[in-house]
Amino acid sequence: VTLARCRMWPLAWLAMASLCLGTLWAVPAKERRKAEKPKADLALYENLDLDNYDLTLDNYGEILDLSNYEELYDYGDLAPKIEVGTLAPRPKDPKTLPDLGATAGTPKPQPRTSPIPPAPIPGQGEWLPSCLLCLCIGTSVYCDDADLEQIPPLPPETTYLYARFNRIGAIRARDFMGMKKLKRIDLSSNSISWADVDAFRLLPSLQELLLPENRLTALPELPRSIVRLDARLNRIPSTGLRPEAFRDLKQLQFLHLSDNQLDFIPVPLPESLRSLHLQNNNIQTMHEDTFCDSQDHGQIRRALEDIRLDGNPINLSLFPNAYFCLPRLPTGRFS
Numbered sequence: 001v002t003l004a005r006c007r008m009w010p011l012a013w014l015a016m017a018s019l020c021l022g023t024l025w026a027v028p029a030k031e032r033r034k035a036e037k038p039k040a041d042l043a044l045y046e047n048l049d050l051d052n053y054d055l056t057l058d059n060y061g062e063i064l065d066l067s068n069y070e071e072l073y074d075y076g077d078l079a080p081k082i083e084v085g086t087l088a089p090r091p092k093d094p095k096t097l098p099d100l101g102a103t104a105g106t107p108k109p110q111p112r113t114s115p116i117p118p119a120p121i122p123g124q125g126e127w128l129p130s131c132l133l134c135l136c137i138g139t140s141v142y143c144d145d146a147d148l149e150q151i152p153p154l155p156p157e158t159t160y161l162y163a164r165f166n167r168i169g170a171i172r173a174r175d176f177m178g179m180k181k182l183k184r185i186d187l188s189s190n191s192i193s194w195a196d197v198d199a200f201r202l203l204p205s206l207q208e209l210l211l212p213e214n215r216l217t218a219l220p221e222l223p224r225s226i227v228r229l230d231a232r233l234n235r236i237p238s239t240g241l242r243p244e245a246f247r248d249l250k251q252l253q254f255l256h257l258s259d260n261q262l263d264f265i266p267v268p269l270p271e272s273l274r275s276l277h278l279q280n281n282n283i284q285t286m287h288e289d290t291f292c293d294s295q296d297h298g299q300i301r302r303a304l305e306d307i308r309l310d311g312n313p314i315n316l317s318l319f320p321n322a323y324f325c326l327p328r329l330p331t332g333r334f335s
Helices: 002-025 029-046 128-133
Strands: 135-137 140-142 160-162 184-186 208-210 228-230 254-256 275-277 306-308
Touching: 128 135
Parallel strands: 140 160, 160 184, 184 208, 208 228, 228 254, 254 275, 275 306
Antiparallel strands: 135 140
């Protein structure tokens, strides 16, 4: 009997140990996560450098470890809890109650207030309306498609003027008076039929004058600073150009007079010229000295590479000595 009792003691200990282990494993996984949650939270925040915290899209994954996000947070504990009897007490003062007579869908009309006009700028009241009608950005004035009938007064610092697609009919000498910084004037697609002779001549900084698609029958005098003149699609005959109109324009590089009524090439042309467009005119002849000096057979005129004479009744093959100094032959009819 004694021997049998000795053999049963180890079995009893094993049964008790199994019972304890079963009880321990019976604890829900949710409770174990709650027990381990504070330790995990502390470990997470220990890794954050809050002194240099700068959360951006680039370092988002480096600062927050999203791999164990579901383990650290139990969404079951975040469900909102509603407690009955916690509503705010009704205010005792009737004045603080909302006006229930006004419905939310029909707000009370507010008194209309007229817009406050911009404050006048001292000494510049003459051109301020132009910047209300047009768009003034920096030193550029944009008046495209503004239904203008004349050049508006411009700020004295204007550098670029764009007044295309309007109904401007004439350019007066006073329109640009005193505009010493004006570099570009673009009056494309207007109804300009004439311009005062001094409308542009006194502009010391003017480099680009764009007048295509108008009704000009004559060109005004140009300043010596001009680099680009575009007067395509007008009605300018050769008599509408002053004699030797381009001789002294030492900066002129682009001269575009196509689609006009010219009878001859406007010579002499400055050495600075690079592009000459005279297509679709009525040019029938030219001289040997039109482009080159017939007395200097060693002359090379490298700058003038673009000459358009197509659309004219001239046969270019009849004037072979007129092109010997050019790097390229003019574009046109050679037969």
